[in-house]
Amino acid sequence: MQGYDKYAFEPFAVTVDLAVLTLRAGALHVLLVERGQEPFAGRWALPGGFVLPRESAETAARRELAEETGLSDVSGLHLEQLRTYSDPDRDPRMRVVSVAFTALLPDPPEPHGGGDAAQARWLPYDQARPLAFDHDGILADAHDRVGAQLEYSCLATAFCPPEFTLGELQNVYETVWGVELDRPNFRRKVLATPGFVEPVPGAARLTGGRGKPAALYRAGTATTLHPPLLRPSREGRPA
Amino acid sequence: MQGYDKYAFEPFAVTVDLAVLTLRAGALHVLLVERGQEPFAGRWALPGGFVLPRESAETAARRELAEETGLSDVSGLHLEQLRTYSDPDRDPRMRVVSVAFTALLPDPPEPHGGGDAAQARWLPYDQARPLAFDHDGILADAHDRVGAQLEYSCLATAFCPPEFTLGELQNVYETVWGVELDRPNFRRKVLATPGFVEPVPGAARLTGGRGKPAALYRAGTATTLHPPLLRPSREGRPA
């Protein structure tokens, strides 16, 4: 891009789309809004909106996240740019380039519902499709990304409340990956990774009534996992 | 994003920026163009340009890649979306949202120089800064991403010609990571990963005259490395 001829380019509308994921009742859920107008009227879609003139995409995404979830403080929530979707025909009305984000919530509040969205609610990830526009693909990309990031980052704690048990942390991995993990081994691995979690002294919580109370942990200072926590059975043992 | 009020959004210019990386003489190089106009006249910048009305960002990026490198066939080259940069003030003239891509080239052709760029050339990665606009940050992000992807993907072969020796493949890792790897161990690890590389039967190449000729390999069918090839000395052995 050298000289800027003001007639050398077409102006595009720039939006953000949010794949807001959470764990509810042991299942992965995604925050969706019901579309009121055509196209895709009545269809569920990822929340999002236009980037305002003086906003970066990140700022717009966090603003939309606050509006759609109704949470007063979204500053601590994990929000990360996923990818930009720019197919010329992804919106039948006009040329829209959308910067997609993934957001991870620990405890799911009932969605605000307000804003300009006709209706907002959590839907189980498996029952979300078909979504409007190219949102099926965006949602799939978000799931892939989060699943991969669980392997080599401390992202899993973003799904958990400030204080959590190792069982809850394990549930994050098992739910997102769709696999079962061995509990003692998971525990050994997590505790052996410096900075992943740190114990809350003297605290314990009953996970739901039955069983031995679990010790509580907080997210540690580390951001990356070295070595990573690899998901099992990807290529299996050959032969 | 519900209804589209045509006055509800500001039109943005959408561009692509390319971080084109290659290995020259054992050092990481990046393709840069010299800016002709203000702002940042005379400063080096990442190649890029406007997304055309009927293009996706990916299409625009591949078109720019062909223009800037002068290569006739860029269809086989590794090109991947990096991230979108949307700070309102990243271009002093107007509101420009840029979708950045990383591209990896095996053998560096002398850059075309033509196109609308004043001048295009390969610069060693370490001597590239300071670049125009926010391109220092984009370049750093590209380097980070490529370095991370070497760990868990077969990306390294994108830096190599169609047939390469394991020594050349190891040079990719060593150059991008800036570390030295043990040759026998690297060899064992690569060959033990199914689908990473496959031998070219009966072929051998002298790496540069001296020494035993090395066997040639081709890129395999795998795309991800399981388990990953972790870079050493990140957190060291504690205690």
Added chain:
DNA sequence: ACTCTTTATAGTCGTGAAGACTATTAGTCG
């Protein structure tokens, strides 16, 4: 021709991480 250097390739050894599994502890529920 012989040796030295260089690079590729083969193999060895010890440590440690991780999967599979068993045992114990500390709670609730009937």
Added chain:
DNA sequence: CGACTAATAGTCTTCACGACTATAAAGAGT
């Protein structure tokens, strides 16, 4: 009080990997 449940502790075996040594195949120098 026992049955049940979930957390936590510990064992054993396998295997990946870092460190290291040895051998093979080429060119360069004398």
